[in-house]
Amino acid sequence: MNGNPLGQDPGMPPTPAPDDDVVDRLRAALPGRVETDPALLAPFTADRSGHRAAGVPLAVVHAASVEDVQAACRIASAAGVPIVTRGAGTGLSGGAIAGDGEIVLSLTGMDRILEISADNRLAVVQPGILNGRLNEVLAEHGLWWAPDPASKDISTVGGNIAMNAGGLLCAKYGVTREAVLALKVVLADGTLLSVGHRTVKGVTGYDLCALMIGSEGTLGVIVECTLKLQPVDRGATVTLGAFFDSLEAAASAASAVTRAGLVPAIMELMDQRTLEAVAAHTGQDLAGRGAYLLVQCDGADAVQTADRVADLARRAGGTVDVTTDPDEADRLVALRRAAFPSLESLGTLLVEDIAVPRSRMAEAFAAVRALEEKYGVAIPTTCHAGDGNLHPTFVYDGGAGEVPEAIWAAAGELFGTALELGGTLSGEHGIGLLKRAWLRDELGDEQFELQRRIKQVFDPAGLLNPGKVFPGPASPGTPPVG
Amino acid sequence: MNGNPLGQDPGMPPTPAPDDDVVDRLRAALPGRVETDPALLAPFTADRSGHRAAGVPLAVVHAASVEDVQAACRIASAAGVPIVTRGAGTGLSGGAIAGDGEIVLSLTGMDRILEISADNRLAVVQPGILNGRLNEVLAEHGLWWAPDPASKDISTVGGNIAMNAGGLLCAKYGVTREAVLALKVVLADGTLLSVGHRTVKGVTGYDLCALMIGSEGTLGVIVECTLKLQPVDRGATVTLGAFFDSLEAAASAASAVTRAGLVPAIMELMDQRTLEAVAAHTGQDLAGRGAYLLVQCDGADAVQTADRVADLARRAGGTVDVTTDPDEADRLVALRRAAFPSLESLGTLLVEDIAVPRSRMAEAFAAVRALEEKYGVAIPTTCHAGDGNLHPTFVYDGGAGEVPEAIWAAAGELFGTALELGGTLSGEHGIGLLKRAWLRDELGDEQFELQRRIKQVFDPAGLLNPGKVFPGPASPGTPPVG
Secondary structure, three states: OOOOOOOOOOOOOOOOOOHHHHHHHHHHHOOOOEEOOHHHHHHHHEOOOOOEOOOOOOEEEEOOOHHHHHHHHHHHHHHOOOEEEEOOOOOOOOOOOOOOOOEEEEOOOOOOEEEEEOOOOEEEEOOOOEHHHHHHHHHHOOEEOOOEOOOOOOOEHHHHHHHOOOEOOHHHHOOHHHHEEEEEEEOOOOOEEEEEOOOOOOOOOOOHHHHHOOOOOOOOEEEEEEEEOEEOOOOOOEEEEEEEOOHHHHHHHHHHHHHOOOOOOEEEEEEHHHHHHHHHHHOOOOOOOOEEEEEEEOOOOHHHHHHHHHHHHHHOOOEEEEEOOHHHHHHHHHHHHOHHHHHHOOOEEEEOOOEOOHHHHHHHHHHHHHHHHHHOOOOOEEEEOOOOEEEEEEEEOOOOOOOOHHHHHHHHHHHHHHHHOOOEOOOOOOOOOOOHHHHHHHHHHHHHHHHHHHHHHHOOOOOEOOOOOOOOOOOOOOOOOO | OOOOOOOOOOOOOOOOOOHHHHHHHHHHHOOOOEEOOHHHHHHHHEOOOOOEOOOOOOEEEEOOOHHHHHHHHHHHHHHOOOEEEEOOOOOOOOOOOOOOOOEEEEOOOOOOEEEEEOOOOEEEEOOOOEHHHHHHHHHOOOEEOOOEOOOOOOOEHHHHHHHOOOEOOHHHHOOHHHHEEEEEEEOOOOOEEEEEOOOOOOOOOOOHHHHHOOOOOOOOEEEEEEEEOEEOOOOOOEEEEEEEOOHHHHHHHHHHHHHOOOOOOEEEEEEHHHHHHHHHHHOOOOOOOOEEEEEEEOOOOHHHHHHHHHHHHHHOOOEEEEEOOHHHHHHHHHHHHOHHHHHHOOOEEEEOOOEOOHHHHHHHHHHHHHHHHHHOOOOOEEEEOOOOEEEEEEEEOOOOOOOOHHHHHHHHHHHHHHHHOOOEOOOOOOOOOOOHHHHHHHHHHHHHHHHHHHHHHHOOOOOEOOOOOOOOOOOOOOOOOO
């Protein structure tokens, strides 16, 4: 058993117990909550990236309470066995997959809403509730939780927080970090902490709530979430769809919108390669369309904002449809929604996730085109154009999780370009296993080591999601990447 | 020399050099930038809390560049001498005051704007620029930086970030943390780190940018700030002023506004005790006024929102003025602006800063009244009612910084009440020296120790702002508090 990615003194970890003992102890402490049937464990070895760990974990603990989580952590810590916390498994970076010798802590059973307060504009929920389900309930109270990853109907709130999930609305409504007030967190040794504040403001000590958000299960187990809500009334929604002859023209329209101080709720860009895939998959005639820009404006100034966006799009050479009719809006949105199903019909996908300053979007797209040439691979790309987050999607033959070396080489070049443009490896999908080989490139040596030392403060034995984020010795069964 | 609050192994710190050597070395490395005249050092021993350190620091380094900061940190670290980073000194918690044996690193000379990008809706600035000055320049570009502490015309952006400053607009526009994209930070040993992202989204590794924000100079020296901007166009502004017979009625009106899903830009509450002080100071007839609620609505829906706020205020028993006329608006706002000048004429002030969930505001005010009875002290209180942040202001006789024990006892009870109500010791002023004695009460033992270990990761020798935030051994010359 070597699940410690931190290069710690090998004399320090607790004495490992035989794996059978750990499972027996978990069973004794958590009767009926511990699953060891290999067939039922298999789903926990993969996520929606398609990446799969070799081997299966020792067991899955289906936690039903904070106390269950604490008990599981205490037992695993005493035995020196790694813990992989898991929500719905919708991640795209291999961040919640578990292999040989690891214990999965599944939180999907902890899915209750504990409090909804319109007076304080907050909700307290367990981490396993689905984002979409929560928002259904909140809507009855005139409230909503803004984070909206594409996976929202199938991903958990706890998972959204662990990854600092993004989505389509971030330029206007912020990322997950801006929508979380406080967390309860169980450390590897079972200690329960409350971090953050129930209040709008609070500046006592370091902001460990923000530090937990996006920490990918490596610092603690999020067991309760106090969420900052918004009033649901976003007024009328106006939807625009615009075709352009070229990506450059569409990107310049999007830039003009930002430069003009307009803040649409949604601004999405699709390149020609993606449009070709949609045409092939849906039978629509999109011949000669160079790019598609989808914009939605909401709030009291939706109509005025949409008018100005339409004007800017036309000036950039766009053919623009504007509508407030829900059916017509659905038609304009459907083209964007068709992107991933259409791409999936082309082959196996590696969905990348760079973000660049909004002024550099056209350069980022040009770099993607150059990579297609150099590596002979199709990389259809969609982009959250309101915030500069591109999803270059490498299409290849072969099984998911068996990404060819040439694809990784191309992806590595893409990451380098993102950094050169002042951007980042990952806008919203996180590092997990799949991008850990490049983390040091972005952080630099000093910050990389500093971050590892912070990890050690929270998890000195290195038992929480080992091998994820930081490229230490991988947990058994998870292959090195990069 | 014992500036180490962390109880570290005394064998670990670098060998201290005689203080004269340190100053000589600073002078040699930074000619013309090192001040040691005691008369010129005196202002650095106090801040706007009125608290003053005993003794004076060894020297002030007036840094003009990142390299200056690195050089000063390297020299101080080599000598084991504490470093107190300082902006404009407008803090209210003693967080940037320096005493015997310490070096002040003044950043007010680093006040340049390095970049303004409308395309990326960001600015890159040095930390010493004043918030108000920055916003004057940004306004010419149609942009603004939202953090608006009351001190904004005289406080620095770096100071705002080091304290995670709040202000009047937070319920709608967020706190400082939400308005910072990235930072450059110099560690105690002179290492330069870049944390955060220039992009809207970014999830690579732990969010050390958020961790730095509000860390009160204890983790590193902020030397460059990449700020998230907003378009300046907030549309028409509608201002409401409403008098109520009782605080409870005014608080219930404010709660009704939040519950209704309305989001004013500003919602401020003043109690009767404060109104009496304003009446005495300004000569206005406010007899029989129980409380005052000031509301400003901006954006495209300002008029509709203000109409609904006025309706809710009237239903709660308020006498309401609503205006879009700038002069009349100034008159309504002037009453609120007069609060602190009026209170200052009553005696010496200890300005407290608790925050509570918005549904508990009336209870918090009731607790303040009970403390007045119990301790025989006047505690006029204003409140950012949009976010539940109260400023109970203890009025006493005697010099600033010589807070009587009974006042601290009353303040301690107030903090306890804030925690019982689900709130916090400090909404926006920070811990500094003045509230460090109560930090553990809020964080709990485990989190308190965890936070100290995080401090050690960044600053193993404990040289950055020792004795602030954490109640370790104080730096020499700063008295224990609490």
